[in-house]
Amino acid sequence: xxxxxxxxxxxxxxxxxxxxxxxxxxxxxxxxxxxxxxxxxxxxxxxxxxxxxxxxxxxxxxxxxxxxxxxxxxxxxxxxxxxxxxxxxxxxxxxxxxxxxxxxxxxxxxxxxxxxxxxxxxxxxxxxxxxxxxxxxxxxxxxxxxxxxxxxxxxxxxxxxxxxxxxxxxxxxxxxxxxxxxxxxxxxxxxxxxxxxxxxxx
Numbered sequence: 001x002x003x004x005x006x007x008x009x010x011x012x013x014x015x016x017x018x019x020x021x022x023x024x025x026x027x028x029x030x031x032x033x034x035x036x037x038x039x040x041x042x043x044x045x046x047x048x049x050x051x052x053x054x055x056x057x058x059x060x061x062x063x064x065x066x067x068x069x070x071x072x073x074x075x076x077x078x079x080x081x082x083x084x085x086x087x088x089x090x091x092x093x094x095x096x097x098x099x100x101x102x103x104x105x106x107x108x109x110x111x112x113x114x115x116x117x118x119x120x121x122x123x124x125x126x127x128x129x130x131x132x133x134x135x136x137x138x139x140x141x142x143x144x145x146x147x148x149x150x151x152x153x154x155x156x157x158x159x160x161x162x163x164x165x166x167x168x169x170x171x172x173x174x175x176x177x178x179x180x181x182x183x184x185x186x187x188x189x190x191x192x193x194x195x196x197x198x199x200x201x202x
Contacts, residue, residue, distance in 0.1 A: 003032070003039040012042055013049070028052040050098045140186060147179040 006024075010017045020040075023029045029045040029052075031038040121127045155175050159168045 002042045003034050004042050005037075005039065009040045009042060009045065013046075023049065023053075047098070051101065140183065144179065144183045147182070148176065151175045151179065 004012060006020050007017055010020045013020070020029075024031055024038075024040075029040065029048045031040055033039070118127065151172065155171050158171055162168050162171070
């Protein structure tokens with residue numbers, strides 16, 4: 001366990017002192033009081049930094065440091081530069097659990113955004129219930145089937161009274177055309193009504 005001052009930890013992470021201070025203020029890394037001064041446990045801070053840096057907000061309750069103003073380690077070290085990085089210092093290792101956490105978090109965020117978009121589209125009338133559409137289409141085509149199936153019953157007497165095959169054919173064709181026209185009109189009216197609903201202001 002290596003305790004470091006703020007400047008020392010900034011050099012360890014190869015970042016500015018202000019970045020370390022902001023991370024402490026945001027509760028992304030923790031501090032502990034050692035010999036009356038705020039120190040950073042570098043090993044724990046490295047893990048916390050990787051885990052919490054990409055979070056939009058992090059509760060200050062996660063900080064193990066004292067509340068209020070922290071006593072800074074103001075003792076400058078020889079050759080120290082707030083923004084300078086220690087040459088040759090190895091970067092902190094990336095924990096595989098952290099990588100998996102970030103990947104899962106990104107996937108969950110993507111799902112949340114897609115779900116919100118679907119709900120918004122549904123409220124705006126851009127989405128319809130698939131089961132409801134299937135039910136309506138089934139009803140329409142069943143009515144068409146029934147009407148076409150009853151063509152013979154409706155025109156049998158008229159056909160029986162005709163001796164001209166051409167007139168019989170015209171009667172049959174006319175009845176079938178009437179059934180198809182009625183079906184097309186129903187579909188067209190439903191489409192116009194749907195377009196009208198979509199044009200209404202939200």
